[in-house]
Amino acid sequence: MASSNGVSPLMPRSPSNINANMSPSRAKSLAMRKSISKPQTAPTVQPQKPPPDFDMAEQVNEEISNKYVKGKKLGEGTYAIVYKGHVRSDPHRIVAIKKFKVDPSQQREGLNVDTIREIKYLQEISHPSIVALLDVFSSKDQNINMVIEYFPNGNLEELIRDKTVSYGAADVKAWMGMLCRAIYYCHSNFILHRDIKPNNLLIAADGEVKLADFGLARSFGDPRYQMTSAVITLWYRPPELLFGARQYGGAVDIWSIGMVFAELLIRRPYAAADVANQEVLATGGGTVAQLDKICEAVGTPSEENWPGVSKLRDYFELEKKIPVRDKPFYMQMFPTAGSVGVDLLMAMLKLDPRKRVTAQGALEHEWWTVDPRPTEKEHLPKQGGGASKMAAAEAAAPGAVTDENKFKGVAKKLDFGASRK
Amino acid sequence: MIEDDVYRASSQYRYWSYTKESLARIRQNTNDLASERVRAAFHRAHTAHPAHSSNSHNAVSAGDADADAMEIDVDVDVETLTVDEELKIVEWGCSKIMEMGEAMNPRIPSHIVATAIQYLRRFYLTNSPMTYHPKQIMTCALYLATKADHFYISLAKFVAELANLSEDDVKAPEFLLLQGLRFTLDVRHPMKGLAGGHIEMNVMADEGRLGDISKATGSAKRIGTAADHAKRLLATAAQMTDAYFLYTPSQIWLAAMMVADRELVQIYLHNKLSELSSNEATTSLQQKLMSTISACASLLESYRSPKDDASQRKEIKRIGKKLTVCQNPEKMDIVAVARAKAAEKRGGKDSDVGKALKKRKLERDMMDKDGDVFGPDLRNVPGSGED
Ligand SMILES: Nc1ncnc2c1ncn2[C@@H]1O[C@H](COP(=O)(O)OP(=O)(O)O)[C@@H](O)[C@H]1O
Numbered sequence: 062m063a064s065s066n067g068v069s070p071l072m073p074r075s076p077s078n079i080n081a082n083m084s085p086s087r088a089k090s091l092a093m094r095k096s097i098s099k100p101q102t103a104p105t106v107q108p109q110k111p112p113p114d115f116d117m118a119e120q121v122n123e124e125i126s127n128k129y130v131k132g133k134k135l136g137e138g139t140y141a142i143v144y145k146g147h148v149r150s151d152p153h154r155i156v157a158i159k160k161f162k163v164d165p166s167q168q169r170e171g172l173n174v175d176t177i178r179e180i181k182y183l184q185e186i187s188h189p190s191i192v193a194l195l196d197v198f199s200s201k202d203q204n205i206n207m208v209i210e211y212f213p214n215g216n217l218e219e220l221i222r223d224k225t226v227s228y229g230a231a232d233v234k235a236w237m238g239m240l241c242r243a244i245y246y247c248h249s250n251f252i253l254h255r256d257i258k259p260n261n262l263l264i265a266a267d268g269e270v271k272l273a274d275f276g277l278a279r280s281f282g283d284p285r286y287q288m289t290s291a292v293i294t295l296w297y298r299p300p301e302l303l304f305g306a307r308q309y310g311g312a313v314d315i316w317s318i319g320m321v322f323a324e325l326l327i328r329r330p331y332a333a334a335d336v337a338n339q340e341v342l343a344t345g346g347g348t349v350a351q352l353d354k355i356c357e358a359v360g361t362p363s364e365e366n367w368p369g370v371s372k373l374r375d376y377f378e379l380e381k382k383i384p385v386r387d388k389p390f391y392m393q394m395f396p397t398a399g400s401v402g403v404d405l406l407m408a409m410l411k412l413d414p415r416k417r418v419t420a421q422g423a424l425e426h427e428w429w430t431v432d433p434r435p436t437e438k439e440h441l442p443k444q445g446g447g448a449s450k451m452a453a454a455e456a457a458a459p460g461a462v463t464d465e466n467k468f469k470g471v472a473k474k475l476d477f478g479a480s481r482k
Numbered sequence: 483m484i485e486d487d488v489y490r491a492s493s494q495y496r497y498w499s500y501t502k503e504s505l506a507r508i509r510q511n512t513n514d515l516a517s518e519r520v521r522a523a524f525h526r527a528h529t530a531h532p533a534h535s536s537n538s539h540n541a542v543s544a545g546d547a548d549a550d551a552m553e554i555d556v557d558v559d560v561e562t563l564t565v566d567e568e569l570k571i572v573e574w575g576c577s578k579i580m581e582m583g584e585a586m587n588p589r590i591p592s593h594i595v596a597t598a599i600q601y602l603r604r605f606y607l608t609n610s611p612m613t614y615h616p617k618q619i620m621t622c623a624l625y626l627a628t629k630a631d632h633f634y635i636s637l638a639k640f641v642a643e644l645a646n647l648s649e650d651d652v653k654a655p656e657f658l659l660l661q662g663l664r665f666t667l668d669v670r671h672p673m674k675g676l677a678g679g680h681i682e683m684n685v686m687a688d689e690g691r692l693g694d695i696s697k698a699t700g701s702a703k704r705i706g707t708a709a710d711h712a713k714r715l716l717a718t719a720a721q722m723t724d725a726y727f728l729y730t731p732s733q734i735w736l737a738a739m740m741v742a743d744r745e746l747v748q749i750y751l752h753n754k755l756s757e758l759s760s761n762e763a764t765t766s767l768q769q770k771l772m773s774t775i776s777a778c779a780s781l782l783e784s785y786r787s788p789k790d791d792a793s794q795r796k797e798i799k800r801i802g803k804k805l806t807v808c809q810n811p812e813k814m815d816i817v818a819v820a821r822a823k824a825a826e827k828r829g830g831k832d833s834d835v836g837k838a839l840k841k842r843k844l845e846r847d848m849m850d851k852d853g854d855v856f857g858p859d860l861r862n863v864p865g866s867g868e869d
Pocket residue numbers: 135136137138139140141142143157209210211212213274
């Protein structure tokens with residue numbers, strides 16, 4: 062049993078019991094809420110006086126749709142137009158409304174699978190470091206609207222590139238902590254993200270970095286089914302996928318996290334094939350170029366450092382023969398990470414996915430307990446502010462005498478169960 | 483025991499878990515509403531006063547306009563389906579999904595078929611077969627399940643595997659279906675738990691933690707037989723009853739095991755719980771568990787396939803006939819409605835809308851010629867049906 066007061070799935074369930082004695086209006090108000098801690102029953106719509114023009118399903122949808130007020134357009138992506146909006150009953154609660162461009166006549170196979178999976182997985186996920194899906198509703202013109210948290214501060218990619226923003230090791234540690242907790246949560250729920258990159262790490266109003274874009278996500282754990290290797294943006298794609306592996310696990314996301322870690326430290330992508338040449342990309346040349354970069358940055362995959370690699374579907378002998386990069390190499394490349402930070406980075410960038418650190422292993426790493434302490438999220442640098450940050454970060458960096466005890470509690474604070482409060 | 487917190491966060495728990503009473507209530511609401519609307523639609527059709535349409539618009543905002551619509555008179559005498567009849571016709575749709583999954587080449591894995599069946603069952607909690615016939619929704623449910631559960635099959639190929647079906651027939655209801663599913667697509671099945679439980683029981687027996695059921699008494703065979711039986715129940719009875727709405731995945735697989743071998747489940751639970759802790763709380767917990775699982779087991783046991791039951795087949799035929807009469811005439815053709823909406827969106831030229839409707843009418847007439855009450859039959863594929 063998870064805890065003494067935990068309800069076993071084997072026990073009669075509480076929400077059902079609650080609903081049995083609930084007044085219709087109470088049930089209805091509960092049905093409107095979407096909070097994990099308060100499970101509720103589905104559409105218990107009041108039987109009295111239903112407007113005859115709506116089916117039950119439509120009534121439920123209407124109620125959700127009426128909760129929000131749509132405002133100005135924020136931006137436009139491949140599949141969606143994003144609007145700013147707010148909660149009708151509380152105009153201070155700002156949200157983003159992502160309206161999918163659904164034109165049935167344009168979609169050969171119905172709603173595209175990326176959208177379907179994004180909705181599918183986000184509905185099951187609730188974690189402070191993962192973008193929250195607040196509601197989904199349909200509008201009359203047959204469009205699907207996802208109500209998500211509003212992110213006024215852009216994403217990590219923009220922040221990394223913005224040279225007017227300074228940040229230090231403590232900030233990197235804070236962001237990495239959020240990212241590692243997010244992916245630990247996904248993996249313990251048997252979900253692979255498969256598209257981790259700075260561009261998909263959004264910065265919330267309170268400074269929290271949140272993992273977004275679950276369009277490529279999928280569940281894993283059933284070895285009977287093959288998965289596609291054509292996932293994860295090239296620069297963050299692990300060698301096993303570049304070699305065409307069809308069976309893989311959480312290690313693919315960990316590699317991406319390692320690449321994000323490295324990028325945060327040096328403020329440019331660590332292993333980035335030249336993707337300017339679209340032709341090369343289209344013919345699969347991107348894979349070769351990216352593997353070439355990995356050889357330089359991490360080392361050349363071989364049977365010695367990765368038993369079984371040559372059996373992978375698309376394996377080929379790499380031209381460059383570079384021994385796996387050793388710690389002094391990393392220390393020189395990533396001085397700000399410190400010795401323990403470099404250990405973690407190296408553990409995330411192991412060529413052999415079986416040797417790569419797991420999400421849990423990453424969270425248990427010593428790095429979190431050594432100096433410097435991760436920045437509190439409300440003090441994290443943002444775009445358009447905090448120029449004095451660098452000075453502060455440097456003052457606290459190497460050489461500063463630290464009180465060992467001061468950091469003892471840190472590991473505990475990085476609780477894996479941050480999922481639920 | 484195993485998946486508490488994780489399960490409680492799932493949409494299945496948050497939106498699709500009911501008591502018997504709340505489940506009956508929501509179905510009654512849906513039925514009442516749909517019946518009323520069918521009568522209203524018939525009324526409109528009979529009196530054929532185009533002016534009526536303005537009424538229905540007001541009804542949304544103005545409360546007393548309802549009265550107008552409510553007082554739909556008795557002179558249009560349509561006999562609408564009962565909740566029970568609706569349920570039977572939905573179950574017919576579920577069995578068709580099962581057949582389609584088996585007939586498809588490559589065969590659609592059973593857990594994806596199960597997802598599609600649960601989509602259909604969830605959809606009809608807030609939609610009535612009188613509004614949308616299951617034959618219009620079921621192929622879409624199956625196709626949506628393949629997309630959501632990562633079993634790629636092109637729509638062209640999917641349609642080619644089924645007789646008398648166009649791509650539009652499959653994808654047009656998708657939006658409607660998603661709305662009825664409240665945009666939740668994840669279904670937690672008991673099959674995974676059963677596989678894990680099977681392994682765990684074997685380990686416990688080998689280590690002497692299942693009392694008399696041990697290696698010496700042929701535990702592996704006994705547990706294996708029970709698990710096989712349970713697996714069949716999960717693919718049939720668990721799909722065709724309300725099990726998913728009323729019980730958690732662990733309760734369902736344990737119940738299926740219990741139908742196969744009651745003593746085994748009793749010993750397993752007893753030992754498992756006492757290993758975790760031993761006090762009165764555990765005893766009372768165990769009693770609660772056993773009674774919940776027993777109730778679920780009775781539900782699974784009560785299921786009889788219409789395949790083996792002539793009177794049930796006759797009953798479904800009768801309901802099907804009744805449904806052809808009371809089908810809401812304004813909602814019948816999802817494809818036409820979707821096309822009209824798309825045409826509207828493209829520029830809203832009336833001629834486009836009219837064209838879409840006319841074209842659709844022609845298609846339908848052709849389809850109706852060879853379709854029976856239940857729509858096109860599945861192509862007969864050798865080897866399908868039994869496994
Ligand atoms: N939650 C949000 N808060 C604020 N702005 C957002 C949010 N989501 C998206 N946007 C804006 O809308 C644009 C398009 O978003 P999206 O459709 O997610 O893009 P993409 O297709 O590139 O993933 C983004 O570039 C961003 O400017």
